Amino acid sequence: xxxxxxxxxxxxxxxxxxxxxxxxxxxxxxxxxxxxxxxxxxxxxxxxxxxxxxxxxxxxxxxxxxxxxxxxxxxxxxxxxxxxxxxxxxxxxxxxxxxxxxxxxxxxxxxxxxxxxxxxxxxxxxxxxxxxxxxxxxxxxxxxxxxxxxxxxxxxxxxxxxxxxxxxxxxxxxxxxxxxxxxxxxxxxxxxxxxxxxxxxxxxxxxxxxxxxxxxxxxxxxxxxxxxxxxxxxxxxxxxxxxxxxxxxxxxxxxxxxxxxxxxxxxxxxxxxxxxxxxxxxxxxxxxxxxxxxxxxxxxxxxxxxxxxxxxxxxxxxxxxxxxxxxxxxxxxxxxxxxxxxxxxxxxxxxxxxxxxxxxxxxxxxxxxxxxxxxxxxxxxxxxxxxxxxxxxxxxxxxx
Amino acid sequence: xxxxxxxxxxxxxxxxxxxxxxxxxxxxxxxxxxxxxxxxxxxxxxxxxxxxxxxxxxxxxxxxxxxxxxxxxxxxxxxxxxxxxxxxxxxxxxxxxxxxxxxxxxxxxxxxxxxxxxxxxxxxxxxxxxxxxxxxxxxxxxxxxxxxxxxxxxxxxxxxxxxxxxxxxxxxxxxxxxxxxxxxxxxxxxxxxxxxxxxxxxxxxxxxxxxxxxxxxxxxxxxxxxxxxxxxxxxxxxxxxxxxxxxxxxxxxxxxxxxxxxxxxxxxxxxxxxxxxxxxxxxxxxxxxxxxxxxxxxxxxxxxxxxxxxxxxxxxxxxxxxxxxxxxxxxxxxxxxxxxxxxxxxxxxxxxxxxxxxxxxxxxxxxxxxxxxxxxxxxxxxxxxxxxxxxxxxxx
Numbered sequence: 185x186x187x188x189x190x191x192x193x194x195x196x197x198x199x200x201x202x203x204x205x206x207x208x209x210x211x212x213x214x215x216x217x218x219x220x221x222x223x224x225x226x227x228x229x230x231x232x233x234x235x236x237x238x239x240x241x242x243x244x245x246x247x248x249x250x251x252x253x254x255x256x257x258x259x260x261x262x263x264x265x266x267x268x269x270x271x272x273x274x275x276x277x278x279x280x281x282x283x284x285x286x287x288x289x290x291x292x293x294x295x296x297x298x299x300x301x302x303x304x305x306x307x308x309x310x311x312x313x314x315x316x317x318x319x320x321x322x323x324x325x326x327x328x329x330x331x332x333x334x335x336x337x338x339x340x341x342x343x344x345x346x347x348x349x350x351x352x353x354x355x356x357x358x359x360x361x362x363x364x365x366x367x368x369x370x371x372x373x374x375x376x377x378x379x380x381x382x383x384x385x386x387x388x389x390x391x392x393x394x395x396x397x398x399x400x401x402x403x404x405x406x407x408x409x410x411x412x413x414x415x416x417x418x419x420x421x422x423x424x425x426x427x428x429x430x431x432x433x434x435x436x437x438x439x440x441x442x443x444x445x446x447x448x449x450x451x452x453x454x455x456x457x458x459x460x461x462x463x464x465x466x467x468x469x470x471x472x473x474x475x476x477x478x479x480x481x482x483x484x485x486x487x488x489x490x491x492x493x494x495x496x497x498x499x500x501x502x503x504x505x506x507x508x509x510x511x512x513x514x515x516x517x518x519x520x521x522x523x524x525x526x527x528x529x530x531x532x533x534x535x536x537x538x539x540x541x542x543x544x545x546x547x548x549x550x551x552x553x554x555x556x557x558x559x560x561x562x563x564x565x566x567x568x569x570x571x572x573x574x575x576x577x578x579x580x581x582x583x584x
Numbered sequence: 585x586x587x588x589x590x591x592x593x594x595x596x597x598x599x600x601x602x603x604x605x606x607x608x609x610x611x612x613x614x615x616x617x618x619x620x621x622x623x624x625x626x627x628x629x630x631x632x633x634x635x636x637x638x639x640x641x642x643x644x645x646x647x648x649x650x651x652x653x654x655x656x657x658x659x660x661x662x663x664x665x666x667x668x669x670x671x672x673x674x675x676x677x678x679x680x681x682x683x684x685x686x687x688x689x690x691x692x693x694x695x696x697x698x699x700x701x702x703x704x705x706x707x708x709x710x711x712x713x714x715x716x717x718x719x720x721x722x723x724x725x726x727x728x729x730x731x732x733x734x735x736x737x738x739x740x741x742x743x744x745x746x747x748x749x750x751x752x753x754x755x756x757x758x759x760x761x762x763x764x765x766x767x768x769x770x771x772x773x774x775x776x777x778x779x780x781x782x783x784x785x786x787x788x789x790x791x792x793x794x795x796x797x798x799x800x801x802x803x804x805x806x807x808x809x810x811x812x813x814x815x816x817x818x819x820x821x822x823x824x825x826x827x828x829x830x831x832x833x834x835x836x837x838x839x840x841x842x843x844x845x846x847x848x849x850x851x852x853x854x855x856x857x858x859x860x861x862x863x864x865x866x867x868x869x870x871x872x873x874x875x876x877x878x879x880x881x882x883x884x885x886x887x888x889x890x891x892x893x894x895x896x897x898x899x900x901x902x903x904x905x906x907x908x909x910x911x912x913x914x915x916x917x918x919x920x921x922x923x924x925x926x927x928x929x930x931x932x933x934x935x936x937x938x939x940x941x942x943x944x945x946x947x948x949x950x951x952x953x954x955x956x957x958x959x960x961x962x963x964x965x966x967x968x969x970x971x972x973x974x975x976x977x978x979x980x
Contacts, residue, residue: 526683
């Protein structure tokens with residue numbers, strides 16, 4: 185019975201592949217699943233990536249990006265290891281060692297390049313590196329959220345050769361959401377390669393989205409919640425989030441993602457407001473949704489990634505508060521299903537932080553705090569939604 | 585090419601052993617096959633065991649594991665006190681997120697990894713430990729639990745369903761290493777059922793092994809390092825260059841009786857195992873990763889499941905590996921494991937047990953918080969002193 189569903193979903197994938205109309209898809213789905221909604225289905229790969237060499241140990245992993253070869257790049261805080269995780273560095277045991285913050289894995293999960301962690305000629309490494317994306321030319325963009333220091337973002341080649349620093353790192357730095365030459369505690373830099381523009385989620389200190397030129401770094405425009413002019417004082421006055429407060433006119437922050445879609449919309453994670461706001465590239469407010477709005481503390485909307493079809497029909501939202509990936513129909517912003525659960529086993533999360541998709545539709549997640557993993561979720565095609573919350577998605581019996 | 589041969593070879597070996605052929609044949613076969621390579625048990629982690637638990641339950645520090653005669657696996661973990669606020673948001677009022685809540689401290693899994701029962705915590709007629717620690721099943725369906733909270737001076741016995749049976753010693757006893765009525769911060773209780781005696785690793789506060797009657801709890805005998813009279817003088821920090829200490833350092837973390845009448849004691853931060861007769865006469869010792877500072881290298885041991893208990897497995901939560909020893913010679917044959925959060929890796933591997941099929945179960949404390957299963961794959965020639973992360977081979 186269950187098996188029929190999988191056969192069916194493979195058939196569906198085939199039909200879609202042959203370019204049949206969405207109407208047929210819908211009819212098939214209805215015939216098969218009695219009107220069931222279809223959504224992408226995933227299974228964790230418990231053995232990806234391969235163990236790190238050299239006794240290396242991964243810290244809080246706070247960024248993931250995919251390049252044109254489907255190599256998976258992560259950034260982690262190598263200084264977040266405690267004494268028992270870095271005992272080889274401390275000389276108190278044989279396990280383990282701090283690892284360079286930027287790591288590249290191939291599709292098989294092998295570690296390739298690894299670099300970063302210190303200043304170089306012309307640039308300042310962030311006090312706390314944060315967020316990683318790869319542009320169409322293969323360059324690596326990172327931010328930093330080291331409080332009182334990081335007001336900049338950095339652009340490197342994949343070999344770690346410095347290209348550009350935008351903004352500054354300086355002790356004693358504070359918020360300035362109206363600045364035209366620096367940021368404050370950048371969470372992530374996302375890229376609109378077609379228009380040569382980078383969207384800066386700015387950030388843990390500021391309360392805005394900033395758009396810069398990808399070559400010159402020149403500031404082009406910025407905006408706050410609802411497209412309002414960002415206001416640090418008004419933002420700070422918001423205090424703690426409480427459910428049912430109504431429409432907050434400033435980002436509460438961290439402004440944790442600002443993701444441009446193929447059809448010209450920008451999806452912004454206003455993390456501790458539990459909301460996602462959608463804008464035009466010029467910063468005109470379009471719509472918003474709240475995600476599990478009873479979530480307090482560090483909030484529910486951590487990061488988003490789009491499905492890899494040209495239409496980007498689905499959106500995956502990383503919720504590091506409730507430890508699940510919410511799957512949305514992007515157009516309607518309707519949640520279709522979710523998967524994930526709290527824990528340390530494969531497919532479970534502790535503070536899932538970042539999310540990305542590769543060209544095959546596979547998902548990659550990273551975890552911060554004591555999660556400290558990059559995990560791969562293999563795309564298994566569309567399947568009828570049978571549960572709102574799928575829990576831990578382990579490989580089904582056939583593959584074992 | 586090579587791998588296939590090795591696997592075929594080791595299956596053959598297993599067969600030969602199974603057919604009861606002599607040790608010399610075994611040795612010759614092994615020698616012929618791998619140029620006199622040493623043989624040792626080989627393991628592969630099962631990344632999907634146990635199955636996810638319900639109710640948004642999460643585990644805290646898991647500081648005990650035991651396997652009963654039906655190969656059911658019991659763990660004990662420190663619940664709320666060992667979980668970070670971010671892991672247990674759902675326990676706030678109002679719930680600050682959907683995830684998660686601490687599971688009850690005692691959990692039982694069947695061999696397939698299904699949760700059978702979860703229980704534990706304070707109740708009538710007994711003092712639940714401030715910080716429960718160690719869990720050991722007997723063959724009658726009972727469980728023995730210790731505790732290493734500052735005030736824990738006792739051992740508890742329950743049925744596997746969680747019905748209280750007996751308390752030995754008492755909380756707030758503050759008993760020293762020569763006390764005959766209570767303990768001080770017990771790490772683990774191990775059982776010699778033929779003699780109806782329990783070996784108490786006593787512990788995080790005391791510096792001794794205490795042997796008690798399994799029914800009455802009466803302390804029958806006890807001893808310190810080298811069989812000396814235990815002494816609670818603080819020895820300060822372990823120094824690998826100093827002469828070997830004449831007393832155990834805290835914690836005395838395991839005291840495992842073997843089938844042939846020996847008792848293996850984990851002197852954790854002294855990085856050593858000491859072996860005694862059941863009467864407490866010192867027999868021999870070995871140091872393990874003796875340069876290890878801090879938490880120490882010798883956390884727990886389990887014996888292989890052959891009648892001779894030819895091998896033992898030593899959990900080293902500082903260096904994040906399982907050392908595989910030849911028991912008779914106290915020689916390390918190989919090791920596996922590495923630090924990390926992926927399957928087969930460890931953060932502070934704390935406790936270890938074997939089931940009737942030779943599979944190994946480990947638990948991790950601190951921020952590891954997992955129970956993991958390592959499937960026994962028969963004997964195989966040792967090719968590396970340290971195998972690192974042992975992932976399944978054939979299935980991928």
